[in-house]
Amino acid sequence: MLFWIYVLTAVVWFVLLVDFKTGIRKIPSLSSAGLSHSNPVSDISIIIAAKDEETAITQTLDSLVQQTLPPNEIIVINDRSTDKTGTWIDEAAARHPQIIPVHVTDLPEGWLGKNHALHLGASKAGGDYLVFTDADIHFHEDTLRYAVKLMEKHQLDYVTAAPDLKAGSFLLKGLISFFLFGFSYLKRPWTANDPESNQGMGIGAFQLIRAEAYQNIGGHEKMKMRADDDLALGQRMKAAGYSQMLVSATQHLSVEWYPDLPSALKGFEKNAFAGLNYSFLLSISALFGVFLSQVLPFFLLFHPDSSVQMISFINVLLLFYLYILSTRAFTTYPLWLASALPLSAVLFLYMLARALILTWFRGGIEWRGSRYSLRELKQNFRDTKEESE
Numbered sequence: 001m002l003f004w005i006y007v008l009t010a011v012v013w014f015v016l017l018v019d020f021k022t023g024i025r026k027i028p029s030l031s032s033a034g035l036s037h038s039n040p041v042s043d044i045s046i047i048i049a050a051k052d053e054e055t056a057i058t059q060t061l062d063s064l065v066q067q068t069l070p071p072n073e074i075i076v077i078n079d080r081s082t083d084k085t086g087t088w089i090d091e092a093a094a095r096h097p098q099i100i101p102v103h104v105t106d107l108p109e110g111w112l113g114k115n116h117a118l119h120l121g122a123s124k125a126g127g128d129y130l131v132f133t134d135a136d137i138h139f140h141e142d143t144l145r146y147a148v149k150l151m152e153k154h155q156l157d158y159v160t161a162a163p164d165l166k167a168g169s170f171l172l173k174g175l176i177s178f179f180l181f182g183f184s185y186l187k188r189p190w191t192a193n194d195p196e197s198n199q200g201m202g203i204g205a206f207q208l209i210r211a212e213a214y215q216n217i218g219g220h221e222k223m224k225m226r227a228d229d230d231l232a233l234g235q236r237m238k239a240a241g242y243s244q245m246l247v248s249a250t251q252h253l254s255v256e257w258y259p260d261l262p263s264a265l266k267g268f269e270k271n272a273f274a275g276l277n278y279s280f281l282l283s284i285s286a287l288f289g290v291f292l293s294q295v296l297p298f299f300l301l302f303h304p305d306s307s308v309q310m311i312s313f314i315n316v317l318l319l320f321y322l323y324i325l326s327t328r329a330f331t332t333y334p335l336w337l338a339s340a341l342p343l344s345a346v347l348f349l350y351m352l353a354r355a356l357i358l359t360w361f362r363g364g365i366e367w368r369g370s371r372y373s374l375r376e377l378k379q380n381f382r383d384t385k386e387e388s389e
Contacts, residue, residue, distance in 0.1 A: 002300065002303070002305075002308050003305070003307050003308050003311055005292075006297065006300070006308070006311040006312055006314075006315055007311055009292075009293050009297075009315055010311060010314050010315050010318060012293075013293075013315060013318035013319065013322065014318060016185045016322060017318060017321060017322050017325075019188065020184060020185065020322060020325055020326070021325065023188060023190035023191070024190060024325065024329050025190075026190040026193045026194070027162075027189070027190050027193065027246055027247065027248055027329070028245075028247055028248070029247060029248050029249070029251070030143070030146045030147060030150065030161055030247045030248065030249040030251075030252050030253075031142075031146050031251070031252070032150070032247070033146070033149045033150040033152075033153040033154070034146075034149060034153075035142060035145055035146060035149055042127070042128035042129055043071075043072035043073075043126060043127040043128055043129070044069070044071040044072055044127050044128075044129045044130075044131060044144060044148070045071065045072060045073050045074075045075060045125035045126060045127030045129070045130050045131070045211075046064055046071045046073070046074040046075065046131045046133065047075050047077075047118055047121035047122055047125060047130060047131065047132050047133075048060070048074070048075070048076045048077065048121070048133055048134070048135050049077050049079055049113075049114045049117035049118050049121070049134070049135065050076060050077065050078055050079060050081065050085050050089065050117075050135035051078075051079040051080060051081050051085070051113060051114070051117075051135075051368050052081050052082060052083045052085060052368065053081070053085050053135035053136055054081075054083040054084040054085045054087075054088060056135060056136035056256075057076070057085055057088050057089060057092075057135050057136075058088050058091075058092060059138060060133075060134075060135055060136060060137055060138065060139075061074065061076065061089075061092045061096070061099060062092075063137075063138050063139040063140075063141075064139055065092075065096050065098070065099070066141055067139065067141060067142075067143065067144045067145070068141050068142050068144075068145050069142075069144040069145035069148060070098070070144075071098065071127070071131070071144065072098065072126070072127050073098050073099075073100055073125065073126065073127065074096075074098055074099045074100065075100045075102060075121040075124055075125055076089045076092075076093075076099060076100070076101055076102065076121075076135075077102045077103075077104060077117035077118070077120055077121045078101065078102065078103045078104065079104045079107075079113050079114065079116075079117040080104055080105060080106075080107065080113065085135075086101075086103055089101045100124070102120060102121065102124065104116070104117060104120065107370060110224055110225065110376065111224045111225070112224065112225055112226070112227065112229070112367075112370075112372060113367070113368060113370055114229065115220045115223055115224055115225070115226065115229050116220075116224070118132055118220050118229070119219060119220035119221055122214065122219055122220065125211065127211060128210065128211055128212075129148070129151075129208060129209070129210060129211065130208070130209050130210075130211050130214055131144070131147075131206070131207065131208050131209075132204070132206075132207040132209070132230075132233075133204075133205060133206055133207070134204055134205055134255065136255055136256065137163065137205050137206070137253055137254070137255050138253070138254045138255070139252070139253060140251065140252040140253070142252070143206075143249070143252045143253060146252060147159055147161070147206070147208050148208075150245065150247065151208065154243070154245060155243065156243045156244060156245050157209065157210045157213045157237065157242035157243050157244065158207070158208065158209045158210070158213065158234065158237045158242055158243070158244040158245075159206075159207075159208040159209075159244070159245050159246075159247060160192075160201060160202050160203045160206060160207045160208075160230070160234055160244070160245075160246055160247075161203060161205065161206040161208075161246075161247050161248070161249035161252070161253055162203055162205070162246070162247070162248050162249060162250070162330055163203075163205040163206065163249055163250065163252075163253035163254055163255050164249075164250040164251070164253065164254040164255070164331070164332050165180075165254075165255060165256075165257045165330075165331055166254055166255065166256040166257070167256070167257065167258070167333075168256075168259070168260065169260065169261060170337075170340065171261050171340075171343075171344075171347065172258065172260065172261050172264060173331075173333050173337055174337060174340040174341075174343060174344035174347065175261070175264055175344055175347050175348060175351065176257060176264075176331070177323070177326070177327050177331060177333060177337055177338075177344060178323075178341070178344035178345060178347070178348045179348065180326055180327070180330045180331065181322070181323050181326045181327070182290070182348070184326045184329075184330070185322070185326075187199075187201070189201050189246055190246070192234060192238065192244060192245070192246045193244075193245050193246055195243070197238075198238060198239065199235075199238065200231075200234035200235035200236070200237055200238030200239065200244065201231065201234045201235075201244070201246045202229075202230040202231045202232065202233045202234030202235070202237075203230055203246075204229070204230035205249075205253055205255055206249065206253055207230060207233060207234075209233075209237070210242075213237065213240070213242050216240065217236045217237060217240050217242075218236075220233075222236065223236070225372065225376050225377050225379070225381075226381065227270050227271055227365065227367075227372075227377065228271060234246075248329070248330070250330075250331070250332055264351070265351050265354060265355075268351050268352070268354075268355050269354075269355045269358055269359065269365055269366070269367070270365055270367045272351075272352055272355035272356060272359070277381065278374070278377060278378040278381055280356075280360075283352075283356050286352065287349060287352060287353060287356075290345060290348065290349055290352075291349060293315075294319060294341075294342075294345045295342060295345045295346060295349070297312045297315040297316050297319070298312075298316060298342045300312035301313060301316065319341065320338055320341060323338050323341050324338045359374065363375075364376075364377065365377070
């Protein structure tokens, strides 16, 4: 029985490998269209939601002010921060007139904090192009120029970009790599670039969108309680028929996603259940599936049956190959990090199980000092999903 289970698993991995090798070629780099050497007539509004980002916000704002294609305005929403984030935003605004600080002291009922902040920022924006980004992103000086050129060349309505994910420790890099590995084969992000596909994609580090299109799809008001608001934005754009492109921007955008492993475990609490459609059945299936397909084959290499050993070895080889391809495509991590695949898989299982158990017992998620009920999260997910179909 084990032999035939892993024969089938090997076939699945092989099909995914072929799909990945074909699909990854459809994700161009941000700089693929070249530079725009003349400033566009359209204005660009940058919108940033910042909560307790005192260690990163100044560097982010400095990198945006120094763009060779300067934005018309940088709207920074200080979302109920309890540290010095608001102070640093105000000081940056005093130095640079294009920075517009907005301070939020209360969160309206029925909103996630970040989504409300981005909605508020968009309502104050005057640009024809909107850029939604995070408060801890470092921009290369030509990032906006490359992005606008890409929009113009391909006549796009929406561009989202994958940044370089900085990480300090070996375990954290392994965990991030494994997350991206799973994201790749589950979400198939390259399909967002296929006009015939209904798959949309969004990455919160960088989302450039035409303001008119954003308004037409209802903006963030239609995604009030979506923990995966970036993905939801891309999906809504695709469902509405707007053209979009996912690009790789590891040379143009960088972010320290999490400073350490405990922070990553905490951060995953927000997105784990959302990524599994708020379904406990799907969550249990995911836990079992990852263990069966990506952990157990390593143990079965020592099985007394030589046929089980051989098919497990084939599964492990396919796993390593696909893992290395995804690591090379979406990170700048060294390829030898793939040697930690089994350890990273076990760590991921722990992180996922922990997030699901905490969500279940809390009846929702706790994120950056706010609690959001599972009932509200699931209802908004269902509503936005139905609108996108």
